[in-house]
Amino acid sequence: MSVLQNKIDFVVLVSASMANPNGDPLDGNRPRNDYNGFGEISDVCIKRKIRNRMQDQGCKIFVQSEDRCDDGYASLSDRAKATVGKIKKRDEYAQKACETWADVRAFGQVFAFDGKDQGGVSVGVRGPVSIHQAVSVSPVEVRSIQITKSVNGTTKGKRSTDTMGMKHFVQFGLYKIKGSINVQLAEKTGFTEEDANVLKECLRTLFVNDASSARPDGSMEVIKVYWWKHNCKIGQYSSAEVHRSLQITLKDTVQIPAAVEDYEIVRLNLEGLSCEELDGI
Numbered sequence: 001m002s003v004l005q006n007k008i009d010f011v012v013l014v015s016a017s018m019a020n021p022n023g024d025p026l027d028g029n030r031p032r033n034d035y036n037g038f039g040e041i042s043d044v045c046i047k048r049k050i051r052n053r054m055q056d057q058g059c060k061i062f063v064q065s066e067d068r069c070d071d072g073y074a075s076l077s078d079r080a081k082a083t084v085g086k087i088k089k090r091d092e093y094a095q096k097a098c099e100t101w102a103d104v105r106a107f108g109q110v111f112a113f114d115g116k117d118q119g120g121v122s123v124g125v126r127g128p129v130s131i132h133q134a135v136s137v138s139p140v141e142v143r144s145i146q147i148t149k150s151v152n153g154t155t156k157g158k159r160s161t162d163t164m165g166m167k168h169f170v171q172f173g174l175y176k177i178k179g180s181i182n183v184q185l186a187e188k189t190g191f192t193e194e195d196a197n198v199l200k201e202c203l204r205t206l207f208v209n210d211a212s213s214a215r216p217d218g219s220m221e222v223i224k225v226y227w228w229k230h231n232c233k234i235g236q237y238s239s240a241e242v243h244r245s246l247q248i249t250l251k252d253t254v255q256i257p258a259a260v261e262d263y264e265i266v267r268l269n270l271e272g273l274s275c276e277e278l279d280g281i
Contacts, residue, residue: 002193004128004186007235009228009242012177012203012280014041014134015260019219020169021045021134029214030142030168037139039173043131046177049210050131051103053202056209062101062109080111093123098189105189106199107131128185129199132178137248138257140173169214172258174223177203178243183233200227205281222280223260226267229274236272245270 014021022041023029032040048065055061055068062079064070073079083100087093098105108127147165181196204225211217228242235242245268254262267275 004181004183004191004193004196005233007183007230007233008181008196009230009235009239010179010181010200010203011226011243011246012179012206013223013226013248013260013265014175014177014206014280015221015223016140016170016173016175016215017219017221018169018171019216020214021173021175021220023168023214028166028168030144031140031170033140033142034135039136039140039170039175041134041175041177043133046131046134046206047103047107049206050106050199050202052210053205053208054102054198057198057201059102059198060100061103062097063103084111090123094125095190097123097125102195102198105191105195108185108189125189126185127189128182128191130180130182134175134177136173136175137263138174138250141171141256142168143171144168167214174248174257174260174263176246176248178239180239200225200278204278208281224265225278225280227276227278228270229276231272237270242270242273 016039020029020031021039022032022045024032032042034040051061051063052065052068055064055070063076064079071079073082080097084093084096087096093111097109097111101109103109104125104127106127106129108125110122110124112122145167147167149165181191181199185191204222206222207215207220210220226246230236247266247268249264249266250257251262251264257263267277
């Protein structure tokens, strides 16, 4: 396995149709948006989906969601103690964690657990993969509908009163996920070319096995993955310039976008920089 040698930048275009891409628990689980109406998906939400896809591909994951736990450990602390708990040196602790878990190699992790063996000292790992908060290309329309529960949850003499609730979703939105892979940090965590290929496949299949009542199957779709590979460690161009080279504008004849086809998507060529374009699933 070869350690990553060249800087990588990527952009993922994601469409949401009658779905809640990422609900805000402080706003009644309404889809996240800013004060100008542009939709948002947090980087934490995106990383959760990537971790799930890594698991589906057979990778060992440290930060597992409860419903996807595959090793029997009830907490991060238990998982860490079982694998690296006996290691007392910080560097060895971090190295073993990176060797064991793919998400630690990619995103990093802070191991800050109580324990006399570690003397209460935390171990921090900086990961090479950085993910931006996704933002929609155009403002999104958030709709809300009222729902009711008209069945008895428990046995009673008569039918209980209907329970009222709300369901929120985005009518349509095209979101742009930006990210990069830093070679210097990849060398420290042992992030390899093979790991980069796993990440690329995770991004391409981001919403596989992710369906829920808020995101029915087919309502969230990866339209395209743009994968730029530089010819050196630091890159010929800044990540900001690479990300800006993908230009998305609303067509002149369209006022309110309802589909990806309502946008003009142009990728500008940057001299000496190769770009792989992959269709999503």
